[in-house]
Amino acid sequence: MELDLQLYSTRTDLALEAKEMAQGPQKTPIPGVNEEVDEADGIKVTRLAVANHAGSQAIGRAIGNYVTLEVPGLRGGDTGLAQRVSEVFAREFEQFLERIGITKDSSVLIVGLGNWNVTPDSLGPLVVENALITRQFFELVPEQVSPGYRKVSAIAPGVLGLTGIESSEVVQGIVDRTKPDAIIAIDALASRSLERVNTTIQIADIGIHPGSGIGNKRRGLTREILGVPCIAIGVPTVCYASTIVNNVLEMMKNHFGQINNGSGAAHTKEIMGMLDDISEHERLALVKEVLEPLGHDLIVTPKEIDEFIEEIANIVASGLNAALHDAVDPGNVGAYTH
Amino acid sequence: MELDLQLYSTRTDLALEAKEMAQGPQKTPIPGVNEEVDEADGIKVTRLAVANHAGSQAIGRAIGNYVTLEVPGLRGGDTGLAQRVSEVFAREFEQFLERIGITKDSSVLIVGLGNWNVTPDSLGPLVVENALITRQFFELVPEQVSPGYRKVSAIAPGVLGLTGIESSEVVQGIVDRTKPDAIIAIDALASRSLERVNTTIQIADIGIHPGSGIGNKRRGLTREILGVPCIAIGVPTVCYASTIVNNVLEMMKNHFGQINNGSGAAHTKEIMGMLDDISEHERLALVKEVLEPLGHDLIVTPKEIDEFIEEIANIVASGLNAALHDAVDPGNVGAYTH
C-alpha cells in the first residue's frame, strides 16, 4: 500500500500535532526539536524550536520557532477565561517578537488572510477589523501620537476567487509602498483533531507557506518573498473528515489498550483487526481510499463556528493590540476591540 | 454492552436514513413501510408511507408520509441544477398538499424554526425571508388581490435561548390570533452521512417533534398541539462526529467486502476485527464510548456552510412560492426571492 505523504502532510497546519505524530504514542523525543511547556489556569503553552535540518525533516516543518496555546475550556463561553487567554497570548507574542528581534518601535503590517464570506476562513479579516490601527496618525499628525504606540497598518487582501489576485501579490504591493518593518499574518488553519478547533492558537516565525491554511494559497508570505520578517498567527477552525475518522480509530486503539492492560495487545487486535497494527499514516491512507468514491474528502467545522470564530478573533485582536502597543493595558484590552 | 437506543435514534432526522438502517445492507423490505422511487436528471425522489404501527416501530418514525429529494450534485454550484431541484420540489410539494387535503385556497402560516445566529441552524429564518407573503393584502385590500394567490403569512419565532419563549408557544399564540388553515414548518436537520448534508430535502406531514432538528426543541409543532395540519420541510445541515466515524467504518466494511468478494468475509474480519461483526447500533455505541471522555459528541457542518445554506434556502423558498401560488410560474420562481 502506497502512501501519499504529501497529501497527508497537509492534514494539519499545527507544528505541535506534526510533532506528536512524529513522536508516536511513546512520545519519543525528536533530535533537533526542542520543547518547553508551561501550564497554568487551563492554558497550556508549548514553545517548540525546530533547530536544524534533522528536526525539520522529522516533523515536516520549517526550521523556526513555534508557540502554541491550548485552551480546551475555551468553547464553554467563559468570559473570564477568554480574557486570561488574551493576556497570556499578549505576553507570549510580545516575548516572541523580542526573541526574533522585532523592536518596540518597528512598524507592523497586519495581514488578515482568508475569505470573509466563508465563516471558518474569516479569522484573518475579523482580526484586522478589531486591530488598533495607528499608521494614519503617524503619517498625518505625528506630533499628536502619544508615546506607547507603534505604527500599525492592516489589510485583508481577500482570496484569489474574489479578487483575481493572489493575496501575496496584494501584500507585496502594499509592502513595496508602505515599507513596514515586519508582517504579522493571521490565518485560519486545519487541525488533526476536532478538540483543537477554535481552542488553539499558534505563533510561528516562518511566515505563511503555500498550501497551508484553509484557502489553498499558491504563493507564500515569507521573509524571502517580502524582504521583511513575517510572523504567522494561526487558529485551527476546520478538520478533514478523514482525519476525524482516523483520530477516533487511534483513540479506539488507545482506549482498548488501556482497558485490557494485561492482555491488551491481543484483545485490541481482536476488536480492531488490522486497524490496530498499521501505522497512523497507513490507516489514514486506508480511510481516504474508502472516502474517495464520494468524490472529495469533506472539510468540516463545528456547528457553532459563528460564535467560536468571533470569540477567538476577539482574543487574538485584543492580545495583538496589547502586545504591539505598550500604552494598551493588557488587563483591559477588550476596550480596544468591538 | 448496553446500547442507548434513544440517543441513537436522535442521530438522524431523515426517515429515509432511519429506514435504510432498519433495512440493513440486504435492503430487506419493511412491512408497513411503502416506498416509491423516481429518479431523473440527478434528482432522486423517494416517497415513503409509514402505514401502520408495525412500520412505525420498525423505523422509529411516526405514521405518515415522507417525501425525500436527494441531489448529490447540489453542492457543485450548478445554477441550472438548483433551478431544476426547485421545480421538482415545487411539484412534489404541491402534490403532497393535495394528497393530504390542503386545498388551493387554504391559508398557510410558514414557520421558520431555528437560530439565525447559527449558520447551519438558520435555514428556517432564511426561507421565511424569501417567502412570498400575501396575508396583509388579503386583510387590507382583498379586492386588489389577483387570482392565483393564496393567503400566506410567515414567522421566524427564534429559539428559547434568544427569546425565553419556546418557539411552539410563539407559534401557538399566532395561530390562535390569525387562524391559518395549515402550518408549514421549516427546520434544519441532522443526518447520518455527510454526503446528505445540504443535498437532501425532506417533506413530512407529521409536524415537528420534540428533540428533532438542530436546536433541542422541548415541545413540538403537531396537529394535536396546533389544531391544524402541520407539514414539516427539513434539510440536513449537520452530522454528529460519532455518526461520521461510524458511517466510514460501515463504508470500510462494504469496501473490503466488495474487493475480496470470494474470500471477502474472512478478509474483512482480518482487517477490521470485531468492528466487522457487530451491528451498526453496537458499533456506534463503541464509537461514542471512545468519544465520551472528550466531554461531548461534537456536531459538525461542512466548511462551505454559508454558501450551501443560502443556496438550499433559495431552492426551498422558490419551490414553496411556486407550490403555494398558482400565479407564480415554476419556471421563473427565482424572480420572487432575493
Added chain:
Amino acid sequence: MELDLQLYSTRTDLALEAKEMAQGPQKTPIPGVNEEVDEADGIKVTRLAVANHAGSQAIGRAIGNYVTLEVPGLRGGDTGLAQRVSEVFAREFEQFLERIGITKDSSVLIVGLGNWNVTPDSLGPLVVENALITRQFFELVPEQVSPGYRKVSAIAPGVLGLTGIESSEVVQGIVDRTKPDAIIAIDALASRSLERVNTTIQIADIGIHPGSGIGNKRRGLTREILGVPCIAIGVPTVCYASTIVNNVLEMMKNHFGQINNGSGAAHTKEIMGMLDDISEHERLALVKEVLEPLGHDLIVTPKEIDEFIEEIANIVASGLNAALHDAVDPGNVGAYTH
C-alpha cells in the same frame, strides 16, 4: 391656506418636541403639562407629565408620563459618555417602573418593534438581541435562578411587509400564551430636528400608538389592547426632509432676530419675507406644498446610521438589563451585551 394638521402631527414622535412647538419661542408654560429638568455631565433629563385633557390637547399627546434623555455629545464616539448615559437611563427607567407600579418581581416581555432589514428601523430588534433573557430558566430550572433576576422574555415580531401579520397581533398572541405582567416596547422614532437623531431616548407609559414610529403601524400596543401596562422606549433615528427645512427656517428666523436685536423684527422680515411672519404650522405646510411634486416627502437618516444605531441600542440594552435585574451591576452593564 389650509393645513393638514393630522399629517403634521406625525412629524415628531417626541413629546418634548411637541411641547416645544406648542410653547413657541416664548416658552410659554402649558397648563396641564408639568415639567422637571435635571442636567449633569452632558446629559439632560426632562420628565414631562401630561396631567389632564387640556394638557393632552395642547401638545397632541396622550395623558401620561414622558421621560426624555438628551445627550448632544453622544454621536462623538466617546465610550465613557455612552457608559454614563447607560447608567442614567438605567436609573431613570428603574424609577419610572416604580412610579407606575411595576414591582421588582413583575415579569416582563420586551418587544423590539421595527424592520431588521432597514438600519434606522432596526433599533428594537437590536435591543432584543442584547437583552438579558431569563424566562427559560424560571420555567425550566426555577430552583437554579439566583436572586436579583426577574423573568424576562423578548421578541422582535417583524413588520407587516415581512410577515403578513401586524406586529400587535404577534405580541397579543404571545401575551395570551406567556402572561407577562408588563410589556416594554422598543421602537425607532422620527424627530423634528436632525440634532436629536440618535442622541435622544424617550420613555413613556402610554404604549405604542398607531402611526407612530418609522414603520406605519396600523394597530397599537397599549394597556387597553394587551391587558397589561405597556411602557414604550423610543429613539429618534430619522427626520422628514420637510421638517429639516422647516427647522432651519425657524433657526434662520431666530438667528437674524438675535443679530439685529434692536431693529430685529423689521430686518428679519426684510430677509425672510412672509416666511418670518407665518406660524410654524403654516410654514411646514408651505414646505410640503413645494416638495409635493417630487411625489413623496423623503425620510432621511444620518450617513453614519450603522454605527449610531449600534451604539444607542447597546446603551438601551445595557440600561434595560441593569434596570430590570438588581443583580446586574449598572457600572458594568456592558458585560451583559455583545
Added chain:
Amino acid sequence: MELDLQLYSTRTDLALEAKEMAQGPQKTPIPGVNEEVDEADGIKVTRLAVANHAGSQAIGRAIGNYVTLEVPGLRGGDTGLAQRVSEVFAREFEQFLERIGITKDSSVLIVGLGNWNVTPDSLGPLVVENALITRQFFELVPEQVSPGYRKVSAIAPGVLGLTGIESSEVVQGIVDRTKPDAIIAIDALASRSLERVNTTIQIADIGIHPGSGIGNKRRGLTREILGVPCIAIGVPTVCYASTIVNNVLEMMKNHFGQINNGSGAAHTKEIMGMLDDISEHERLALVKEVLEPLGHDLIVTPKEIDEFIEEIANIVASGLNAALHDAVDPGNVGAYTH
C-alpha cells in the same frame, strides 16, 4: 458676506449638477461644455464633454467626458426598470470605453472605494463583490478561458481609518504588481438634491480626485498617479443637510414664481424676502451660517438606504459585467451577480 466657494464646491460630486448650477434657472449654454441628451423609457442619458479650460473653470470640473444616467423611477422597486437601466448602463459604458480608447482585450482592475461598514459608502465594495472576476483563469489556465472574456481583477482597498493606508497607496501597489491596462474605480458620491440620491449614475474619465466622494480622500486615483487610464463610476448616496434646505428654498422660489406668473417677481419677494433675491451661492452660505452653531453640517441618506444601495450596486455590477465581457449577455446580466 463672504462665501467659502471651496467648501461649496464639495457639495455635489455630479458634473451635471455643477453645470446646472453654473447655468442658473435660465439654462444659459456654457462655452466649452458640450452636451448631448437622450431620453427613453424613463432613463435620461446626458453626455457632457468639458472641452477646454474655460468650460472647466465655468463648472469647476476637470476637462474630460461625463456621462450621467438619471432614472427618477428607480427607487420604486420596479425590477423591470432596474434590468433596463442595467442594459443602458452597459451600452453607455461600453461606448465610453471605446471612445477613450480602451480596447476589448485591455485588462482591467476594478477598484471599489469606500467603507463597507457605512451603508451609504459601501457602493464600491458591493460592486466588487458582484463583479465577474477572471484574471485568475488567465494567469493559471489561460488555455481554458473561452473567447468573449477579458482579464478582470478587483479590490476593495478599504478606507484610511480601517487600514491605516490611503486607498490610493493600496491601489498603486497592486497596479505595480499586476499591471492592468486600465482602472475602473467605483465610489459613492454626494449630490445636491435628495431626488438624485440612488437614482443617478455618473461615468467619467477623469479618475477620482482628492476630497470627492463620501470618504474624504487625501490622494486621488488618476492617470497621472497610476500611469494608466482611470474611469470613475459614481452614484450619489448622500446629501448635505445644508444643500437640502437650499434646494428647497430654490424650489420655493420657482414655485411661487410660477404660480403668480403675472405679478410673480413682486409676490415671491413678498413671501421670501431677501431669500428670493440672492444668488444660490449666497443663500447656501446663509444656510450654513445658521447651521454652524450645531457644530457640523450633517450628511444624510434616505432611510431605505440598505435596499437602495443593494439595488444600484447590482445594476452597476451587472452592467459592468456585460460591458466588459462580450460573452456576458446584456439581457441576462443578472445571472452573473448574486
